Amino acid sequence: MKYYDKLIFELSKEGRKGYTLPENRMKEYALTALPDGLKRADVPELPEVSEFDVVRHYTNISNKNFGVDTGFYPLGSCTMKYNPKINEEICSLPAFTGLHPLQPAVTAQGALEVYYNLSRALAEIAGLAEFTLNPFAGAHGELTGLMIMRQYHIKRGDLKRTKVIVPDSAHGTNPASAAVCGLTVVEVKSKPDGRIDVDDLKPLLDDTIAGIMMTNPNTLGLFETEVLEIAKLVHGCGGLLYYDGANLNPLLGKCRPGDMGFDIMHINLHKTFSTPHGGGGPGSGPVGVAKALVDYLPNPQVRKADDGTFYLHRSEDSLGRISGFIGNFGVMMRAYTYILSLGKEYIKYVGPLATLNANYIKESLKDCYYLPIESVCKHEFVFDGLKDKSTGVTTLDVAKRLLDYGYHAPTIYFPLLFHQSIMIEPTETESLETLDEFIEVMRKVAKEAIECPDEVKTAPHNTPVRRLDETTAAKHPILRYRDLAH
């Protein structure tokens, strides 16, 4: 296939069009009547292209992309599982996509039932009382969850609780969400075995602590074995426990955050519940809470009346509104379809099979990649680069070489606990054959690092473009077509 690198603007030709509109039959009311002072002076330089130009252009650039449907995508902490096609069909049903978000609840009962039923299913899976589906993404869910945590303390008049404990292995969004929420971050260290150091935690616990944010299994893919002790300690000091649901997938069918003592959590529907990542979004980040926190959930809340109808409720104690309407409804349709497809009979295998796949890769590669913590993992695990460090081949090089072999790279240089982190998460939807082929390629790259390191250090070689000059991109940002040299 011919390499294609045009921008849509470069196809533009004056007078071409890609749309049809009906005739304006009320044109006696003409826009020209608006005062000149309210109109823009120039015409925006949008492209002028035919419909077929558009179709071919976006089809061609799609060929330069790699998705889950293209190949194995072992991106750690991102849960790149198969995105079922029926989900797409269901979320496109006109009976739902045509609904205006402000139309009366009585005319949107089907949509509200989807919202309500999905929130109940998530509550059962999480072991919590209620869920809001309003947050748009995982980080938005974190922020909402922390707002709930603060609202709880504020409503009790306990105003000095402004600190939140975050482990050093946490996702970057945890401390960032805390800061946006007006909380001060206190870091708790990990032990050499990768778990939270309870002895380091204890002295941090006092009456200024709003709570702790935990990811379990943590970003090393390790189950926090002392979670019950941690819950007891944090609750004992008056704090709440927040569960970062980014790593929920391996727990499906096995255990529930609510049962471990967590009070608040978010779920990434685009990870655990199979909705597509869409090149970065839209996601959805529902937030669940224990019973005592239900009134603090963001407005509006979807409730079920005694007569079985659904309505939007505004809670006076709510933290407020965090979204224009009730969240990314289209994403909820997909996630609910997924849950109904698997049902209680099959959803329970998601966790164990994801864990099986991760451990299988780990055990098959630990002789050529350095495994810093020897332990059964959950859905993912982290290597600290190649075992043989003498070649000078870095984690970045390995990642780029994998692209040549038709794989997306794992997550690299995260978590920050190691210098050469390679974080691998296969998910439950990958077959033994796919894993074996990936293992073989990973071994081959390790061998190449010794035998022909330059081949690896200059990878990728077969991709649509090769390594990019990121320094110049940041030093002299060109962020729009107008600023490109033509």
Place this chain on the structure above:
Amino acid sequence: MNYKYFPHTEADIRHMLERIGVRSLDELYADVPESVLLKRDYDLPSSLSETEIRDYFRRLGEKNRSLTIFAGAGAYDHYAPSVISQLISRAEFLTAYTPYQPEISQGTLQYIFEFQSMISELTGLECTNASMYDGTTAAAEAMLMAVAAGKKKNRVLISATVHPNTLEVVSTYAKFHGVQLDVIPACDGVTDKGAMEQMLEAGDVAGVIVCSPNKYGIIEDFTGFADAIHAKKGLFIVLADPSALAVLKTPAEWGADIACGDGQTLGMPLNYGGPYVGYLSCTKDLVRKLPGRIVGATTDVDGKRAFVLTLQAREQHIRREKANSNICSNQSLMALYVTIYMALMGKQGLREVNEMSYSGAHYLYERLLGTGKFEVLYDRPFLKEFTLRSLLPVEAVQQKLLDNGIFGGIEVEKGCLSFCVTEKRTKEEIDKLVAVIEEV
């Protein structure tokens, strides 16, 4: 365990367990405290086949009512060309993650660059990020930007004419972030400039947020706003409907530092409120305060033009608690949606959409006044949305419209109803609405 999304055979599982050195799947969870292990099935419905799923959602869909939309208030019923949904369904776009590996993500990176370019054309501001969740959170992020840029300043002003949901979201973020958010009163349906100038006096304002067209649908005149705000070293933030910016004075022309809003007006389905796509643009001076992903142009080692996520030193995964925003993802696929929309409509189509909406809205406005059941609330210029004082009880109007399959007449303030007409509404539909009102 035999389900279509799980490729594992019994033999596969045995082989894999053996390699790992455990005897059972349960043993992989031996480190989980016994007391929290779930020893039952979830209390969830049983697995449904595809046929059953289709039936189930068809029945649920029948519980919704398909209405003719004459309402806006933050979500607008514009025409969507057929091409868009087909193209964004391509798995290469749909099933990709954030473009962390640019060598195999040029498709995503390129359309985000196009999105940034087109939104910058509409707002007139040089820098646009890779999109935000929605317009309301984009406004909240703009407030956080202003506070971050304003160093020690911690007060932001917001006009009372901003859409109420946006005002609520910005207030929530302000409350928890510790920003003092003060509302500038409205005067005759628009932001009270005199009141704003007084509120700026103390010199402690980091930013001012206004909106046009505003919650009444009125196109506001911001003459003199930028000078007044900049004189007090604040940032001028304009919330604007990007579709309308094809014809209306741009935030850049008003002298704004930041523009934000919701891209839903660019042909996106109503979708019961989401997913939509927020946008956020700013001047070059502020680019290092801009939250979220940003795509820049560069070259690869062979000199080929290419695109990459850039200026990442701003972001949460690098700055952690020192970041100005916690946003990690964007609404990438929705950014693609509106990019394709803007490409198809082009400079002429977007203008026509506004002309038709203007015509229809002004026709309806005249006809409604002609019924004698409404009167002018504010005599101000508008585009596709307007608000009238109802002389009838508002519930009666709304109910009568609903009974006739029409959703319109949102109560913007006590006794006052807003209506919206897009290019999708035909003259017959408008005439029908008027006829229904005549009967109330």
